[in-house]
Amino acid sequence: MLTIKNLFAGIEDKAILKGINLQVNPGEIHAIMGPNGSGKSSLASVLAGKEDYQVTDGEVLFEGKDLLELSPDERAKEGLFLAFQYPVEIPGVSNMQFLKTAVNEIRSYRNQPALTAGEFLSLIKQKQKLVELDDQFLRRSLNTGFSGGEKKKNEIFQLAMFEPKLSILDETDSGLDIDALRIIANGVNRLKNNNNSFVLITHYQRLLDYIVPDFVHVLYDGKIILTGTKDLALELEEKGYDWVKEMAHAKE
Numbered sequence: 503m504l505t506i507k508n509l510f511a512g513i514e515d516k517a518i519l520k521g522i523n524l525q526v527n528p529g530e531i532h533a534i535m536g537p538n539g540s541g542k543s544s545l546a547s548v549l550a551g552k553e554d555y556q557v558t559d560g561e562v563l564f565e566g567k568d569l570l571e572l573s574p575d576e577r578a579k580e581g582l583f584l585a586f587q588y589p590v591e592i593p594g595v596s597n598m599q600f601l602k603t604a605v606n607e608i609r610s611y612r613n614q615p616a617l618t619a620g621e622f623l624s625l626i627k628q629k630q631k632l633v634e635l636d637d638q639f640l641r642r643s644l645n646t647g648f649s650g651g652e653k654k655k656n657e658i659f660q661l662a663m664f665e666p667k668l669s670i671l672d673e674t675d676s677g678l679d680i681d682a683l684r685i686i687a688n689g690v691n692r693l694k695n696n697n698n699s700f701v702l703i704t705h706y707q708r709l710l711d712y713i714v715p716d717f718v719h720v721l722y723d724g725k726i727i728l729t730g731t732k733d734l735a736l737e738l739e740e741k742g743y744d745w746v747k748e749m750a751h752a753k754e
């Protein structure tokens with residue numbers, strides 16, 4: 503699904519990612535944890551194709567295609583979902599209108615016919631149940647005045663609608679409340695199957711109380727310095743990151 507080989511990237515003269523290697527196969531859930539400032543969000547940004555970042559070395563393959571050659575829009579249409587690909591607030595454009603356009607653009611890219619109004623409505627109904635979203639929410643302007651929790655809920659709803667192959671969710675350090683975490687977790691647990699994959703970026707272990715990852719990676723100073731299973735997340739929760747940092751420094 504996704505292969506990251508020796509990825510180096512930065513902003514202006516500052517090196518941020520310093521040799522990332524990661525392999526994500528269909529059906530897998532990977533968690534990326536790490537202290538603040540280690541490069542977790544930067545990794546997500548590079549995969550999304552954010553302009554501020556320059557890739558200086560390495561490669562990223564998405565289903566065998568060179569991801570870095572694709573525009574952010576093409577990445578999305580190829581089946582990569584990044585929560586913050588659509589963070590814009592669009593007053594006057596409802597969630598529904600936005601989703602209909604986006605879903606049909608994705609379908610067109612995949613040579614599938616556009617959904618009729620009726621088909622779109624039944625898709626909405628079906629996915630709405632998955633994320634426990636009410637009708638009121640769909641009529642609101644895209645992202646305007648959404649709370650942190652509502653934005654997350656909307657992300658998961660978009661994810662359900664777009665049916666991506668690979669979803670990368672950055673929990674961010676903004677302190678999501680327990681409801682938001684539960685929404686993300688339930689959504690991921692209901693949407694995961696043997697053909698799709700998730701990369702969950704999280705500073706704290708708490709999201710992983712609800713989602714069991716197949717692999718947990720620790721990112722520190724732009725590198726993955728340790729990989730384990732869900733037990734590693736618990737160990738990090740208990741002992742913090744210092745012992746992993748020391749291990750990384752000892753190796754240097």
Ligand code: ADP
Binds near residue numbers: 538540541
């Ligand atoms: P994390 O998500 O793990 O907390 P980030 O990816 O946000 O880490 O940040 C990694 C490093 O990149 C930090 O040193 C941060 O200061 C730096 N960084 C992030 N965004 C920018 C930016 N726009 N300009 C310059 N440096 C940045």
Ligand code: MG
Binds near residue numbers: 538539543675
């Ligand atoms: Mg941070």
Ligand code: MG
Binds near residue numbers: 542543544674675
């Ligand atoms: Mg971050």
